[in-house]
Amino acid sequence: MGKRPLILVSNDDGYKAQGINVLIDILAEFGDVIAVAPHTGRSGKGCAITSETPLKVTKVSERPGVEIYSCTGTPCDCVKLACHAITPRRPDLVVGGINHGDNSAVNAHYSGTMGVVFEGCMKDIPSIAFSHCSHSSEIDFTPTYPIIRNIVAEVLKRGLPKGSCLNVNFPNVTEYAGVRICRQAMGSWINEWEAHEHPRGGKWWWLTGEFQTNETDCDADRIALEHNFVTITPTKIDVTDYTLMEDMKNWNL
Amino acid sequence: MGKRPLILVSNDDGYKAQGINVLIDILAEFGDVIAVAPHTGRSGKGCAITSETPLKVTKVSERPGVEIYSCTGTPCDCVKLACHAITPRRPDLVVGGINHGDNSAVNAHYSGTMGVVFEGCMKDIPSIAFSHCSHSSEIDFTPTYPIIRNIVAEVLKRGLPKGSCLNVNFPNVTEYAGVRICRQAMGSWINEWEAHEHPRGGKWWWLTGEFQTNETDCDADRIALEHNFVTITPTKIDVTDYTLMEDMKNWNL
Numbered sequence: 001m002g003k004r005p006l007i008l009v010s011n012d013d014g015y016k017a018q019g020i021n022v023l024i025d026i027l028a029e030f031g032d033v034i035a036v037a038p039h040t041g042r043s044g045k046g047c048a049i050t051s052e053t054p055l056k057v058t059k060v061s062e063r064p065g066v067e068i069y070s071c072t073g074t075p076c077d078c079v080k081l082a083c084h085a086i087t088p089r090r091p092d093l094v095v096g097g098i099n100h101g102d103n104s105a106v107n108a109h110y111s112g113t114m115g116v117v118f119e120g121c122m123k124d125i126p127s128i129a130f131s132h133c134s135h136s137s138e139i140d141f142t143p144t145y146p147i148i149r150n151i152v153a154e155v156l157k158r159g160l161p162k163g164s165c166l167n168v169n170f171p172n173v174t175e176y177a178g179v180r181i182c183r184q185a186m187g188s189w190i191n192e193w194e195a196h197e198h199p200r201g202g203k204w205w206w207l208t209g210e211f212q213t214n215e216t217d218c219d220a221d222r223i224a225l226e227h228n229f230v231t232i233t234p235t236k237i238d239v240t241d242y243t244l245m246e247d248m249k250n251w252n253l
Numbered sequence: 254m255g256k257r258p259l260i261l262v263s264n265d266d267g268y269k270a271q272g273i274n275v276l277i278d279i280l281a282e283f284g285d286v287i288a289v290a291p292h293t294g295r296s297g298k299g300c301a302i303t304s305e306t307p308l309k310v311t312k313v314s315e316r317p318g319v320e321i322y323s324c325t326g327t328p329c330d331c332v333k334l335a336c337h338a339i340t341p342r343r344p345d346l347v348v349g350g351i352n353h354g355d356n357s358a359v360n361a362h363y364s365g366t367m368g369v370v371f372e373g374c375m376k377d378i379p380s381i382a383f384s385h386c387s388h389s390s391e392i393d394f395t396p397t398y399p400i401i402r403n404i405v406a407e408v409l410k411r412g413l414p415k416g417s418c419l420n421v422n423f424p425n426v427t428e429y430a431g432v433r434i435c436r437q438a439m440g441s442w443i444n445e446w447e448a449h450e451h452p453r454g455g456k457w458w459w460l461t462g463e464f465q466t467n468e469t470d471c472d473a474d475r476i477a478l479e480h481n482f483v484t485i486t487p488t489k490i491d492v493t494d495y496t497l498m499e500d501m502k503n504w505n506l
Contacts, residue, residue, distance in 0.1 A: 046300035047362040048327075054449065054457035074301075076363070081458055084446045106375050106490060109300040110329070122359050122441055147506075154504050163439060164494045181501045183493040186416060188376055193337045196307065204307035205334055232506070234497035237359060240436040241417045244487035248434045251407050253400075253485070 004065075005031030005156055008091035008120070010078040011099060012042045012112025015060060015070045019098035022141045023130065024066060026148050027095060030156060032065050034091070036082035038112075039070040043101070045112040047119070048074045057081055075112040079119040093156060094120025097130035098141060098148075102169045104131075104221040104231060105185040105211065114235070117165045121237050126155050127165040133172040133225060143174050147230050150179075167233040171225045180229040185220035187213030257318075258284030258409055261344035261373070263331040264352060265295045265365025268313060268323045272351035275394045276383065277319060279401050280348060283409060285318050287344070289335035291365075292323040296354070298365040300372070301327045310334055328365040332372040346409060347373025350383035351397065353390060355422045357474040357484060358438040358464065367420060367488070374418040374490050379408050381418065386425040386478060396427050400483050403432075420486040424478045433482040438473035440466030 007027045011020040015037035027033050036057065055073040062068070069086060071078045079094060096116030103111040113129045120127030130148060132139060151168060160166065167184075170176075192209035211222070218224040221231040260280045264273040268290035280286050289310065308326040315321070322339060324331045332347060349369030356364040366382045373380030383401060385392055404421060413419065420437075423429075445462035464475070471477040474484040 041305070044302040044304050046298075046302075046329075046368070048299045048301040049297040049363050049460060051297045051460050052294070054459045056451075056455065056457060076299075077460070080442070080445050080460070084444075085448070085458065108492060109371055109375075109490065110302050115299070118362055122362075124441065150506055154506065158504070161494070161497055164497050179506045181498050181506075183495065183498060184491055186491065189333075191337075192333050195338070198309075202309065204309060205338065206307045207302060207304050207330070207333070232501065234494040234501060235492045236494040236497075237362065237492075238437050238439065239361060239488045239490075239492060241414070241487040241489040242436065244414055244417050244489075245434050245436060248485065248487060251411070253403055253407065253432045253434075 005092040006087060006089060007031045007033050007093045007095060008082050008087060009033060009035040009095050010037045010075055010116040011097055012038065012045055012075045013100050014038050014040045015068055017100065018137060019100055023095060023098050026145060028066050030152055034067050034082060034087055036069040036071050036078045036086055038075060038078060039072055042074055042112050044110050045074045045115060046110050047076050047115045049076050050074055055081060075115040076119045079116055083123060091125055094125045094127040099131035100137060101135045102131050102133040102225060103129060103167060104169045104225055105187055108167055108184060108235060114167060118237055121165040124162055126160040128155055128168060130168045132170045144170050147179060163238055164234055164236050167235045169221060169225055169231045171228045173228050176230050177228040180218060180224045180231055182221035182224050182231045182233050183219055184233050185213055185215045185222035187211055187215065258345040259340060259342060260284045260286050260346045260348060261335050261340060262286060262288040262348050263290045263328055263369040264350055265291065265298055265328045266353050267291050267293045268321055270353065271390060272353055276348060276351050279398060281318050283405055287320050287335060287340050289322040289324050289331045289339055291328060291331060292325055295327055295365050297363050298327045298368060299363050300329050300368045302329050303327055308334060328368040329372045332369055336376060344378055347378045347380040351394060352384035354384065354388045355386040355478060356382065356384040356420060357422045357478055358440055361420055361437060361488060370418045371490055377415055379413040381408055381421060383421045385423045397423050400432060416490050418488050420488045422474060422478055422484045424481045426481050429483050430481040433471060433477045433484055435474035435477050435484045435486050436472055437486050438466055438468045438475035440464055440468065
């Protein structure tokens, strides 16, 4: 691979998902692409890593400027293993997605797509996550193309501050109200479980739920999405609460 | 259960681990304790949640003021399921740990113990994670007791700001240099994988690695731990980079 930017791609829906394959095609316009993605869906894996079993990684396809690998690990594992054993040099950009399902609000913490990007960011590589509000496995991603191109071009040109990455979410519409720079919406999941009787006795619990928020302002990513904006949430890996840090100096500890 | 505080406990080492059982005993001095913890070790699971399989939860023991349950899910799942189906009312406090292994620096993102506490915090419940630098399954936790008691008493009295939780780490010594309020140390993992030949061919990769940091100041949790301080890192679930949010308004998007 030559002097074009080297772009590492991963996701949490697996290397066969429509979203990552669309993304690979767009990114190949900007540089050489290496995709290392889970062999199957790993949604909701957040920043999970695999320490108790070893992993396998297999090249599944190759064409000029694009190599695609399948990995038995989590999204974070994929980025870690790619950087250690697959990419010929440090990538210039790490990209996660396009996720089938949005990762706005506190869902950033549960998101495997954001796991990709947190991991890239922890390695001091500019990193961008793209997610789409539709959970369908077949989406018309065409309206996202020009926005993805703009964001990728800007990040390749400007870089990102050390310790920060981007969480981009697309509403499930074909005409966007615009692109909006947002903060992470706060809120909670409620009614999170459904009980089912197991055929051999006892209850089994399925995760489900509704997201509840008091946010109403389009500065909050979740709300802007509901108003058909494409949202970009600049995201930090430093989770220190500096205000509380000062306050606690008066505690009796 | 009566009018004492209701304390929900979980961890990522499983309900049988020494750390959680020590913690349950200490917390029982302060209130009624319900522990819902993974049935086996779930280290490094971060904020992962389980959406693709249903979960089972089983009561494993009960004594006055203490109930212990085993759950087949992740640490986050345990907190979610406990709040939905097990605790008789909203807990007054969520506590994770005591983890066998530290969760300072960027490791907060990979930590299942912090997954417990992020989840409690997302439910607007004051939440505290306790972790110990020793990975041994048999630790003399006695020196931690007075510190844990102080922190729990202060948090029960004062509460915590909405959206913030505490990440407490103990150095692996018996005499502490003091208790220090810290920020999350920045740094990266390097040399993260070991390749092994599989008996039936191909390479298998085991996660390993060393943590590399340029931090030198005891304000950074990892460094303070190395200087034998007990560290408390006030931690936020809002990961927005507000500075970058302002800067990006000048981008060409």
